[in-house]
Amino acid sequence: MKKSVILMALGAGILANGLAAKETESQDVKMINLAHKSGCVTCHSIASGGSGPAGLKPIGPAWQDVAKKYSDVEDAQEALVTTVLNGSSPYASHWKGEVSGFAMPPNSVVINKEQANELVGWILHLAD
Numbered sequence: 001m002k003k004s005v006i007l008m009a010l011g012a013g014i015l016a017n018g019l020a021a022k023e024t025e026s027q028d029v030k031m032i033n034l035a036h037k038s039g040c041v042t043c044h045s046i047a048s049g050g051s052g053p054a055g056l057k058p059i060g061p062a063w064q065d066v067a068k069k070y071s072d073v074e075d076a077q078e079a080l081v082t083t084v085l086n087g088s089s090p091y092a093s094h095w096k097g098e099v100s101g102f103a104m105p106p107n108s109v110v111i112n113k114e115q116a117n118e119l120v121g122w123i124l125h126l127a128d
Contacts, residue, residue, distance in 0.1 A: 031122040038111045040119075043101055046126065052100050059101040067127035069094070077120055084116040 035041050043060035052058040061069075070076035087106035095101075111119070 027122065031119055034111070034115060034119055038107065038115070038119075040107075043104075057098065057100040059099060060104065061095050061099055063123045064126045065098075067124050070124060071127045076124060077117070080120045080123070081113065081116045084111065084120060085113060 032046075035044070043058070045058060045062045046064065048062045048064045050058055050062060066080070070080065073079070083104060085106065085108040088104040090103035093102065107116070
C-alpha cells in the first residue's frame with residue numbers, strides 16, 4: 001500500500017515537473033515570437049556575446065546582459081517597460097561603449113503595455 005502511494009506521488013511530481021517545463025518552454029516560445037513580431041530582435045539578441053551587423057558591436061544589449069545589469073535594481077520592471085514603450089535618451093545611455101546603438105526608439109506602436117510588461121518580466125528572468 002505504501003509503495004503504491006509513493007509511486008503515485010513520484011508520478012505526480014514527474015508530471016508536475018514536466019508540465020512546469022512545458023509551461024516554461026511555451027512562455028519562451030511566446031516571448032520569442034512576440035520579440036520577432038515586434039521587431040525587437042533587429043537590435044537585441046537573447047544571449048550575451050553576439051556581434052552586430054558587419055562584425056560591429058551589437059546595436060542593443062543582449063537580453064541576458066540586461067537581466068544581469070538590472071537584477072538588483074529596484075523597480076527595474078517598470079523602468080524597462082517605460083523604456084520599451086517610450087524609447088531612451090541618447091544622452092543618458094546605460095550601454096555607452098558596449099553597443100553600437102545610441103538610443104532605443106519608442107516601440108508603443110508595435111507593442112502594448114501588457115505585452116511589454118510580459119516581455120520585460122521574461123527578459124529579467126534570463127539572469128537566472
